[in-house]
Amino acid sequence: SQTIHQWPATLVQPVGSPLSLECTVEGTSNPNLYWYRQAAGRGLQLLFYSVGIGQISSEVPQNLSASRPQDRQFILSSKKLLLSDSGFYLCAWSLDRVSEQYFGPGTRLTVT
Amino acid sequence: AQKVTQAQTEISVVEKEDVTLDCVYETRDTTYYLFWYKQPPSGELVFLIRRNSFDEQNEISGRYSWNFQKSTSSFNFTITASQVVDSAVYFCALSDLSGSARQLTFGSGTQLTVLP
Numbered sequence: 001s002q003t004i005h006q007w008p009a010t011l012v013q014p015v016g017s018p019l020s021l022e023c024t025v026e027g028t029s030n031p032n033l034y035w036y037r038q039a040a041g042r043g044l045q046l047l048f049y050s051v052g053i054g055q056i057s058s059e060v061p062q063n064l065s066a067s068r069p070q071d072r073q074f075i076l077s078s079k080k081l082l083l084s085d086s087g088f089y090l091c092a093w094s095l096d097r098v099s100e101q102y103f104g105p106g107t108r109l110t111v112t
Numbered sequence: 113a114q115k116v117t118q119a120q121t122e123i124s125v126v127e128k129e130d131v132t133l134d135c136v137y138e139t140r141d142t143t144y145y146l147f148w149y150k151q152p153p154s155g156e157l158v159f160l161i162r163r164n165s166f167d168e169q170n171e172i173s174g175r176y177s178w179n180f181q182k183s184t185s186s187f188n189f190t191i192t193a194s195q196v197v198d199s200a201v202y203f204c205a206l207s208d209l210s211g212s213a214r215q216l217t218f219g220s221g222t223q224l225t226v227l228p
Contacts, residue, residue, distance in 0.1 A: 044218040097207075097209075098209070100159045104156070
C-alpha cells in the first residue's frame with residue numbers, strides 16, 4: 001500500500017531563516033505531487049505541483065520554491081522566511097490528474 | 113472557473129442525530145470530479161469519496177451517504193447517527209479538466225462538532 005511521509009511535524013523558525021520541508025511517498029511510481037498551505041481559517045491553497053522529476057509548476061508567486069530531485073521526493077524551500085509563511089503545510093500525491101489526492105500528516109510552521 | 117461553496121461554516125449536533133453537510137459547485141466542464149475530505153483535529157486530510165460527473169447514483173458507506181444532483185450542482189454529505197469521532201472539518205472539492213493546473217478546488221470547509 002502507499003504511504004506518504006512529511007517531516008518535520010512542527011517547526012518554529014525566526015523571520016529571515018531558511019526553510020526545508022520534505023515529503024516522500026512509498027508504494028507507487030511517478031505520482032503527481034502537491035504542496036498545499038492551510039492558513040488559520042481553514043482555506044487550502046495549492047502552492048506547487050509536480051507531474052515528474054524536475055517538473056514543478058507554481059500556482060502562487062511567493063518566496064517559496066519546490067523541487068523534486070527524485071521520483072517520490074518533494075521538497076518545499078525558502079531562502080528567507082516571512083511572518084506570513086506561518087501555517088500548516090500539507091503534501092499530497094495522486095496517481096494522475098483526475099484521481100483523488102492523498103495527504104500527508106502535515107507540518108505546522110510558525111515563523112517568529 | 114471552478115468554485116466550491118460550503119455555506120455552513122459550523123454545525124453542532126448531539127450524538128446520534130443525523131447531519132447533512134452542503135456543497136454547491138460551479139464548473140463549465142461537462143466532465144468533472146467531486147470529492148469529500150475529512151480533517152480531524154490531528155490535521156491530516158482523509159479522503160472519503162470521489163464521484164465523477166457521469167455517475168449520479170447516490171452512494172452509501174456505512175453511516176455516510178452522498179447525494180449528487182447535477183440539476184442543482186450539489187454534492188451533499190449526510191452522516192447518520194452521528195458520533196463524537198465524527199467531529200472534524202469536512203471539505204468538499206472539485207476537479208475538472210480545464211486549464212493547465214492539476215488541482216483540487218476546495219470549499220472553505222464545515223466544522224462539525226458532535227456533542228456527547
